[in-house]
Amino acid sequence: MCFDRSTTISVKTLAAAIQLVLLGVPAAFAQDADQSAQIKERVTPQYPRSQARKGQEGWVQLSYVIDEQGQVIDPFIIDSSGIEGFEKSALNAVSKWQFAPAMQNGKPVQQCENKLQLDFKLDNAPKGGTRKFVKLMRRFNDYLTANKLEQAQATLDELEDIPRWNYYEAAFFDLAKSNYARATGQPEEQLNYLSNALISKGEYLPKKIYAAGLQERFILEIQQNKLMDALDTFDVMQNSESELNSEVVNSVQQAAQKIHDFIDSDNPIAVSATIGQRGYWRHTLSRKAFSFVDINGKIDDMDIRCDKHRNKFDVKRDKMWNIPLQWGECNVFVRGEQGARFKLVELTGEQQTTTL
Numbered sequence: 598m599c600f601d602r603s604t605t606i607s608v609k610t611l612a613a614a615i616q617l618v619l620l621g622v623p624a625a626f627a628q629d630a631d632q633s634a635q636i637k638e639r640v641t642p643q644y645p646r647s648q649a650r651k652g653q654e655g656w657v658q659l660s661y662v663i664d665e666q667g668q669v670i671d672p673f674i675i676d677s678s679g680i681e682g683f684e685k686s687a688l689n690a691v692s693k694w695q696f697a698p699a700m701q702n703g704k705p706v707q708q709c710e711n712k713l714q715l716d717f718k719l720d721n722a723p724k725g726g727t728r729k730f731v732k733l734m735r736r737f738n739d740y741l742t743a744n745k746l747e748q749a750q751a752t753l754d755e756l757e758d759i760p761r762w763n764y765y766e767a768a769f770f771d772l773a774k775s776n777y778a779r780a781t782g783q784p785e786e787q788l789n790y791l792s793n794a795l796i797s798k799g800e801y802l803p804k805k806i807y808a809a810g811l812q813e814r815f816i817l818e819i820q821q822n823k824l825m826d827a828l829d830t831f832d833v834m835q836n837s838e839s840e841l842n843s844e845v846v847n848s849v850q851q852a853a854q855k856i857h858d859f860i861d862s863d864n865p866i867a868v869s870a871t872i873g874q875r876g877y878w879r880h881t882l883s884r885k886a887f888s889f890v891d892i893n894g895k896i897d898d899m900d901i902r903c904d905k906h907r908n909k910f911d912v913k914r915d916k917m918w919n920i921p922l923q924w925g926e927c928n929v930f931v932r933g934e935q936g937a938r939f940k941l942v943e944l945t946g947e948q949q950t951t952t953l
Contacts (some may be wrong), residue, residue, distance in 0.1 A: 617627045624816045634663045634696040634708040642690035642715060642878040645682035654722055654763045655680040655798060657715045660930070662907055667696040671900075675712065675879065676793065677765050687715045701905065709907035710928055716797075718764070718843040726766045726800070729759060737773055741780060749777055768794050768801040772903075774812070774923035785871055788817040798837065811837075815849060822868045824856050825926075831856075860884065866943035870931065872896070886944040889913070894937025903927035917944060 603746060648655070661672035672691050677684050691713065698705035717824070726734070733756050740749035751775065761767045773793035778787035791814050799807030811834050818827035831853045834846075859866070860883045870878045872894070889896075889912055896912045905924025910918075920927055 605606060631702070632700040633736040634667065634699040635693065637697055638693075638695040638892075640690045641688045642717075644717060645686055648680060648682045648717070648860070649719070651760070652719060652722065652762050652918070653673075653680060653760065654678075654719055655717050655767065656764075657683050657717075658901065659687060659691055659713045659715070660928075661691060661711050661713070662902065663696050663698065663708040663711060665698050665707060667693050667698040667705075671694075673728060673874065676875075678761070678793070678796075681714075681724065683717050687901045689910060690714075706905065708905075710902040710904055710926070711845065713792055720773060722763050722903075724763075726767055727762065730756070730761075730766050733759075734769060734773060737777075741776060744780070746777075749780075753777060765920040767800045772802070772806075778891070784817060784821060785869070786823065788814065788823075789873075791817070798833075806898055812845060812849070817917075818851065819856065821881065822866050824860060824866065827856055830852060835841060855885045863943070863945045868941045868943070870939050870941055872931070872933045873939040874935055876935060877878075878929050880929050880931075880941055882927045882929060882943060884943040884945070885927075887921060888917045888942050888944060889941055890915060890940050892937070892939040894939075896935035896937055897934075900907060900930040900932070901927055902930065 626673055650898065655678035658675040659672050659676040660675050662670045664670050672688055674684055674688065677687075697896075699708040700706065718804070724729075730933070733752055737749055737752040740746075741751060755897055759853055761770055771790045775787050775790035775794060778784070778790060791810055794802070795807065795810050795814065802810070811830060815830045815834065815947070816828060818824070831849060834849060866883065868880055870880070872878050892914050898909055898911050900909050900925075901907060901920065904927075906921075906924040912933075931939075931941075
């Protein structure tokens with residue numbers, strides 16, 4: 598699991614604020630006597646003037662590595678609200694950050710799995726949507742309720758063509774796309790868009806919708822065997838104000854315990870994967886051994902980013918990979934051609950035959 602920390606930086610000339618939320622400072626560094634990387638110089642991301650003039654808001658999530666010299670290396674975008682100006686600004690700023698490197702046994706080491714969310718927000722931004730946006734959203738909901746899926750898709754296309762000006766519109770648009778994916782039987786897309794809709798911790802959604810969204814995300818993550826993500830969602834549900842009743846809370850707690858039991862069992866954990874439009878797929882490992890099977894399409898390589906180590910490897914069909922325990926918690930980023938599909942199978946200790 599990871600812990601969160603936030604800092605707010607104001608860009609006063611544009612009447613805007615950029616919020617930095619550290620999503621993944623390695624827990625292993627925080628828990629032992631060694632020292633995690635410490636920020637020395639943080640370059641403030643510029644709020645793009647084009648987006649500021651238009652009144653646009655957005656968010657960007659990044660992953661990056663801090664090397665032994667305290668430099669940021671290999672930063673890339675995990676996800677975003679889809680506005681290119683914010684993506685470029687976030688990458689440009691984070692690439693220039695300087696750290697005192699992480700230390701282990703008195704020596705500098707890489708701090709390999711760092712996740713950051715940058716929230717680009719305007720002061721006094723409206724909380725609601727434009728008339729056109731609200732009108733189209735109501736039309737979409739009517740079509741979806743009536744199971745008129747072609748008309749619902751056409752309305753989504755109209756919404757796609759108009760800019761989402763603020764967090765409110767972005768959250769409800771992602772929620773609409775998640776609901777459409779549910780209606781058309783696309784669970785991976787459903788989970789992806791739902792996670793984006795919940796990105797601001799319910800600030801722009803009614804409490805009951807946010808609580809129901811967390812419950813739905815938790816179920817989808819379990820169904821898709823994204824078990825570490827499900828445990829993270831469970832933590833969010835426990836630590837946030839919830840509209841869930843006691844019966845639901847109790848069932849969620851029981852499900853979380855079953856997740857731990859399943860991870861500790863001898864059952865393989867198969868996760869279906871599709872390379873997205875950014876050219877990669879991400880998964881947080883719950884075990885130290887895994888294999889790739891049923892590869893359909895072009896897969897280039899994988900970047901394993903752990904608390905205390907990272908490395909890149911070619912993806913080989915049916916090869917078993919065994920990550921050393923001392924690497925800590927790990928995320929696997931698999932790069933390849935958009936639309937390529939495969940399965941990542943997490944294995945038990947007895948099945949670990951190949952060491953990285």
